[in-house]
Amino acid sequence: MKIIHFSDFHAGGPAEDWLAYLDKRWVGVFNYRFRRRFRHNQDKLRKAVQYILDARPDVAVCTGDLTSTGQPGEFALIKEILKPLQASSIPLLFVPGNHDYYVHRKNCVQAMKEMFRFMNKGEFDFDDLPLSRNIAGAQFIVINESWPSNLISSCGYLKKQSSDFVEQLCREEKTGLRIIVGHYPLIEDHPILRIRHRLWGQENVLKLLLNKRIDLSLCGHVHLPYEKIDETGRGEYCAGSVTRNGCISEITYEQDKNIFALKKISLQ
Numbered sequence: 001m002k003i004i005h006f007s008d009f010h011a012g013g014p015a016e017d018w019l020a021y022l023d024k025r026w027v028g029v030f031n032y033r034f035r036r037r038f039r040h041n042q043d044k045l046r047k048a049v050q051y052i053l054d055a056r057p058d059v060a061v062c063t064g065d066l067t068s069t070g071q072p073g074e075f076a077l078i079k080e081i082l083k084p085l086q087a088s089s090i091p092l093l094f095v096p097g098n099h100d101y102y103v104h105r106k107n108c109v110q111a112m113k114e115m116f117r118f119m120n121k122g123e124f125d126f127d128d129l130p131l132s133r134n135i136a137g138a139q140f141i142v143i144n145e146s147w148p149s150n151l152i153s154s155c156g157y158l159k160k161q162s163s164d165f166v167e168q169l170c171r172e173e174k175t176g177l178r179i180i181v182g183h184y185p186l187i188e189d190h191p192i193l194r195i196r197h198r199l200w201g202q203e204n205v206l207k208l209l210l211n212k213r214i215d216l217s218l219c220g221h222v223h224l225p226y227e228k229i230d231e232t233g234r235g236e237y238c239a240g241s242v243t244r245n246g247c248i249s250e251i252t253y254e255q256d257k258n259i260f261a262l263k264k265i266s267l268q
Contacts, residue, residue: 001136001177002057004265005249006048007220008241010040010099011077012068020069023103024151028069036068040243042081047267048242049085055250058136060090062119063220063239064097064146064183072111075100079118086118091135094119096126097183097220098146098154130165138177138253141166141214145184145199156184156221158201166205170213177253179216180205186217187228187236197221209236216251216260225249225264233260242267 012032020026052060067074085092100112116126124131130143143166145156166180180186184199186206191198208214217236225240225247239249250263 001059001138001253001255002055003059003061003179003218003249003251004052004055004057005061005063005218005237005239005251006045006052006242007063007183007239008065008097008223009042009045009078009243010036010065010068010241011042011074011243012036012040013071013073013077016071016073017107019105020071023105024148025069025071025103025105025108027151028099028102032068040241041246042077042243044243044246044267045078045081047246048248049082051248051265051267052085052090053088057090057250059140060085060092061140061181061218062092062094063181063218064095065099065220065241066097066115067102068099070100070102070108070112072107075111075115079115082119086121092119092121093133093135093140093142093181095129095142095144095181095183096146098149098156101144101146101148104148130162132169138179139169141169141178141180143180143182145182145202152196154197155195156182156199158182158184158199158205160201163201163204166208166214170208174213177216178214179218180209180214181218183219184221185219185236185238227262229260229262232258233262237262 066078113126143162223241229235246267
């Protein structure tokens with residue numbers, strides 16, 4: 001089985017309505033104007049899409065932060081770039097990031113939900129999460145951890161409903177690979193230093209990952225790619241930001257050896 005994992009595009013733009021100056025979007029717009037637009041190049045995402053189409057993986061996994069402020073125009077920009085992948089026969093899984101579900105404004109939430117359905121090829125809706133899908137002999141557990149928060153927080157929250165769902169699945173006999181897909185890392189090496197950016201409520205699911213009831217955690221949020229894995233390749237893979245670093249992750253399961261192998265693909 002071959003998985004291609006990519007994340008964190010951070011497409012941005014100006015405030016799309018005056019209400020943006022009354023909610024958290026003004027923070028994201030300011031950040032994009034003076035920082036993110038100089039760091040994130042959407043041409044790298046176009047190269048990633050072409051690579052995935054050529055590589056024909058068993059599944060492509062996108063772990064969120066398509067946008068900077070979750071505005072409809074930002075989603076529209078990304079949708080145009082991703083249309084060839086969405087229209088292909090390659091299975092695609094997507095979870096939103098904290099910059100996609102950024103504020104409670106009705107038009108922004110609706111745009112996120114429409115993009116969620118588009119990215120998951122109309123097979124399920126945001127309100128169906130958490131859920132499980134079987135692809136190429138592996139069980140993929142798809143969870144949402146992103147919710148609108150205050151001006152200074154970029155934290156995620158794994159709510160009890162989702163944690164209970166994952167625990168219930170993992171009580172079942174493990175007959176194949178089990179992979180969890182979320183935006184935030186489950187493993188946090190510096191919880192105090194990263195208190196504004198960490199995931200809360202993940203403790204029980206993290207134990208399942210460490211105890212090998214879950215083989216892989218695929219995440220984004222952190223812009224530099226990394227892997228925290230054991231000798232079999234099991235553990236957590238962060239794809240990093242494709243538009244900032246110009247790389248995506250290609251993860252292959254070698255069934256005869258019962259190991260995962262990682263290949264970082266440079267799109268420079």
